[in-house]
Amino acid sequence: MPKSREYMERTEQSVLHTYNRFPVVLENGEGVYLEDVDHKKYLDFGAGIAVFALGYGNQAYNDALKAQIDKIIHTSNLYYNVPLMEAAEKLLQHSGMSRVFFTNSGTEAVEGAIKAARKYAYNKDNGRTDHEIIAMNHSFHGRSMGALSVTGNPHYQEAFKPLMGGVKFAEFNNLDSVKEQISDRTCAIIMETVQGEGGIYPADPEFIKGVKAICEEKDILLILDEIQCGMGRTGSYFAWQQYGVEPDIMTCAKALGCGVPVGAFVLNEKTAASSLVPGDHGTTYGGNPLACAAVSKVFDLFEQEKIIDHVKAITPYLEKRLDELMAKYDFLTARRGMGLMQGLAVTGRPVGAIVKKALENGLIVISAGTDVIRFVPPLIITEENVDEMIEKLEASF
Numbered sequence: 001m002p003k004s005r006e007y008m009e010r011t012e013q014s015v016l017h018t019y020n021r022f023p024v025v026l027e028n029g030e031g032v033y034l035e036d037v038d039h040k041k042y043l044d045f046g047a048g049i050a051v052f053a054l055g056y057g058n059q060a061y062n063d064a065l066k067a068q069i070d071k072i073i074h075t076s077n078l079y080y081n082v083p084l085m086e087a088a089e090k091l092l093q094h095s096g097m098s099r100v101f102f103t104n105s106g107t108e109a110v111e112g113a114i115k116a117a118r119k120y121a122y123n124k125d126n127g128r129t130d131h132e133i134i135a136m137n138h139s140f141h142g143r144s145m146g147a148l149s150v151t152g153n154p155h156y157q158e159a160f161k162p163l164m165g166g167v168k169f170a171e172f173n174n175l176d177s178v179k180e181q182i183s184d185r186t187c188a189i190i191m192e193t194v195q196g197e198g199g200i201y202p203a204d205p206e207f208i209k210g211v212k213a214i215c216e217e218k219d220i221l222l223i224l225d226e227i228q229c230g231m232g233r234t235g236s237y238f239a240w241q242q243y244g245v246e247p248d249i250m251t252c253a254k255a256l257g258c259g260v261p262v263g264a265f266v267l268n269e270k271t272a273a274s275s276l277v278p279g280d281h282g283t284t285y286g287g288n289p290l291a292c293a294a295v296s297k298v299f300d301l302f303e304q305e306k307i308i309d310h311v312k313a314i315t316p317y318l319e320k321r322l323d324e325l326m327a328k329y330d331f332l333t334a335r336r337g338m339g340l341m342q343g344l345a346v347t348g349r350p351v352g353a354i355v356k357k358a359l360e361n362g363l364i365v366i367s368a369g370t371d372v373i374r375f376v377p378p379l380i381i382t383e384e385n386v387d388e389m390i391e392k393l394e395a396s397f
């Protein structure tokens with residue numbers, strides 16, 4: 001019996017069955033390849049859901065974490081620590097924003113962003129508490145009650161009602177639909193700059209600029225969720241930087257720590273000056289020295305390894321090869337994406353079967369929405385990796 005079968009069966013006897021996991025037990029990683037406990041190799045175009053930007057086994061990254069472990073892992077937020085200072089400075093330097101709060105996950109970053117927006121509105125309106133937030137259909141912001149409330153997917157929400165009140169939904173990339181939902185109670189508009197889980201939909205430039213204009217006119221806060229599309233994935237540190245539209249609040253996670261669980265919500269000056277104050281928000285682990293040493297090293301390595309330049313250079317090749325596939329197969333009906341966040345829409349065939357077959361063929365890709373094959377590889381992929389991916393994918397159709 002392969003080792004993986006035994007481990008899978010034992011795991012299923014103790015963990016809560018909330019995932020339909022693929023039948024693979026992963027053990028090692030090297031660059032853009034993963035290896036399972038039976039020594040089968042996989043080319044990884046999923047990166048642990050857009051997390052492992054630097055690839056697996058980056059020695060400088062691993063060494064930085066080991067060094068921090070030998071110093072101190074945790075202090076709590078009752079005290080200062082040096083990695084926190086460094087990680088915060090680097091995140092602000094690369095975003096041009098003003099203040100950051102580190103969390104343990106993307107979901108928690110969204111929770112913090114919602115609280116900051118509500119507090120800003122509370123202060124502005126002398127203690128009124130009937131504010132509304134506009135979110136987008138087909139969005140994904142997380143599974144806790146606040147983040148779930150702004151996640152535009154009724155299927156995820158249904159069994160967990162009543163959710164947080166005051167949320168209205170609009171159509172992504174439809175400015176009129178957003179305008180219809182605006183009222184004098186609207187305090188924030190939340191959206192992903194590039195929708196990820198919903199099926200890889202980049203914001204149209206006119207749409208996001210139009211939303212920003214409404215926000216400025218009415219002093220509504222724009223919250224951009226960059227948890228999946230941020231940290232270099234689209235060819236700039238943050239996707240909004242390519243639209244010339246600055247958020248009031250941004251959320252980050254996934255590749256921010258490249259595998260160490262860490263997220264952040266980041267505020268501009270205006271929002272930071274009049275929102276959360278001591279006593280309003282907190283976390284025991286968030287921003288601890290180990291997590292922040294990871295964030296700090298990730299920014300250093302992005303600079304040293306010129307990751308953003310590499311994403312810009314390799315993207316046209318990935319797009320070209322995906323477009324060639326589209327031209328060849330009738331059931332591939334659209335390619336959407338920005339940088340190394342790409343999706344192929346599949347019509348008339350189950351995406352799940354393709355993803356499963358790819359895994360058997362030693363290729364990790366994941367789905368998005370109901371009908372999209374998602375490509376979110378480590379940001380260090382080469383043209384050879386792209387060629388190998390295309391070959392393995394075609395063999396899986």
Ligand SMILES: *Cc1c(COP(=O)(O)O)cnc(C)c1O
Pocket residue numbers: 105106107108110140141142143192196197225226227228229253254263
């Ligand atoms: C993954 C994701 C989240 C949730 O992040 P977690 O770290 O899983 O809590 C929120 N928003 C977007 C856009 C995501 O892709």
